[in-house]
Amino acid sequence: MRCLIYIAGDVMSYTPTNYEIEGREFNTFFSAHALAKLLSPQKIVALLPDSLIVHDDTTANDLDILIKGYKNMILIKSNQLFRDENMKKDVDDFVNRIEVRVIPNVGSGQAYYVNNEGNLIPEGQRYKRSPYYSERSPVFIFNVVYSIFNEISKSCNEIIVDLTHGTNVLVSVTMAIGSLFNSRFVAAPVMGPPGQKVSIVDLTEVVKAMKDSLAITYSIEKVDERYFRDYSVTLKSLKPNEFKEMKLIIERIKSKDPNKVISLLKNLRNGFAVDSVRGMRDLESYINELERDVNELSKAYSEWYNHSYFEKENMIVLSHFYSTIKVRDLIYKNNDLEVLEKILGLYIKVGYYDKAISLARELPVAFCLNSRGGGVYSDSDKNYKECDEIVRDYLKESSILQFRNILMHGSLSKDVGAEVKEGRIELKNEIGLSTIENYITQKLENDYQYVKSKVMQTNT
Structure with missing residues (x-):
């Protein structure tokens, strides 16, 4: 009705x-x-x-x-x-x-x-x-x-x-x-x-523009591409020749596909941290170029009386672009290992606890390999086997392995004594989510840094 x-x-x-x-x-x-x-x-x-x-x-x-x-x-x-x-x-x-x-x-x-x-x-x-x-x-x-x-x-x-x-x-x-x-x-x-x-x-499109811009901002803040509003389809309908002296700017804006941003958010959310490092490198120049073009576009709108061809245009929404540019907060510099450490902090911040604790488990191995001249994550690699064993020994001093197993195995873990009987599951040693959450937000980074420092002090 x-x-x-x-x-x-x-x-x-x-x-x-x-x-x-x-x-x-x-x-x-x-x-x-x-x-x-x-x-x-x-x-x-x-x-x-x-x-x-x-x-x-x-x-x-x-x-x-x-x-x-x-x-x-x-x-x-x-x-x-x-x-x-x-x-x-x-x-x-x-x-x-x-x-x-x-x-x-x-x-x-x-x-x-x-x-x-x-x-x-x-x-x-x-x-x-x-x-x-x-x-x-x-x-x-x-x-x-x-x-x-x-x-x-x-x-x-x-x-x-x-x-x-x-x-x-x-x-x-x-x-x-x-x-x-x-x-x-x-x-x-x-x-x-x-x-x-x-x-x-x-005014419906104005309200939609506001909601979409907020959704884009939220998707970046929460590192979740599912909230992102892909505006590229709308931009494809733009006809740059109609914008006179702004033609080149409109052409570049039209070609700026936000799927690069969406891809980074998706990789981060799903724990593809190494792929995310590469994605950050690709995005850096993309965001810088987008910001330059959008700033020029914004200036043209502020001087609207000189650009009458914008008056009936509803496909360009400045806030979409400026919301997208906020992904710069997720672009980390330095070498790959240092960027992965920052991603670890990001996972803790946004509440991706399973991703955080998994990365905290494996990252000390990477630093160990790097300190020994390199190596491959493979059982056939001597450096990897030694580094993994050393890391595992130090990890036993913390709760990283135990809580990682619980999160990664859906609580079907020896660490909580999951017992299956007559179609029911009982947890003999139940550990609540709040316990794991408090550990990850308050102690995980310290335990990670401790393990990392110890393994990098070891010799071959």
Whole structure:
């Protein structure tokens, strides 16, 4: 079911205009009415701020009066504006369809005062107003509006969110909440008295750009390519010749495939540490080039008045590139062994405990081999056999081997005395994850450095 949610505003100050969306127009005095006609939602929900209409008592006691007051406000304005009975009936039908939900606002203003019947009270050529002032946590408002969206989402598979009206706080909160659901965001940019026509702007791509950029940043911070948003497919549709003096920059941006970044994250997440070292080398020049090009592109956008060809372009999202550039934090320099040590620290930081403890087990062997002139991880290599035996002896002084076995074998390990009987598994010597986690985050690096220093002091 398609649903429309909008923030109720002061319709008494609105005037008719032609609202246009998807090539169709409708003349009315507020955007929600136009959207209801042009997009045909099956359900309409108005979020009525408690700052718009007040009565004498608390919101809880006056709820029905406030809702009736808002509906009456729309009908009063309709009767003032329209002589056409068909148009009045159309507004009446809209009012009968809307489900009004009163929401808290914050700040100061002038609310309309309604009587016990929910009617506005005339005062001269205007209507009676009452001072409004409220201090509330914006998170409280967030939770209230979220609860409404969450309830509606159970029956609405598509939510159209109209952000045309509402205070800055309510618009920000509603946009943030809507982004957590399957929402389409629209707004009619009416500035001052409206002209003959206003095109309703679809803001959905803006919200998507924000969410994708956050996902890219998160994927890099958590070293998990599964959150990365691959924007390369969109860039392939760019036509560099349309960007005049920026043609070469657009060509280079278009060719910058983020799969190199995705590949590094994937290798790191899956424990391919040596492959990751190579990937870091490949990425260093890639990121430097990308940053230079994106900085030039960003400068062009900051001087937008000189680059009109960008005005209707929605495939370029600067934040995608700048989020990608943050992978530089995962590009380590020095020799391969030193980079692997930094990867060990990274695994501990992001909570890849099985990868961390496995690398801590094998890396001292690599340093041992290096100190002896080199060698191959193979039982037929004399240096390797000696180094592995030495490392194993020193590792017995720590918990590395024991905890590694538990993590790598899914707890089906001698170290926890896993007993299988009649289809059930019992752990005779159960060691909890918190114990292993505390060890890895607090002691693993020290134990690793101890083993490494000892093996490098040994002689052939």
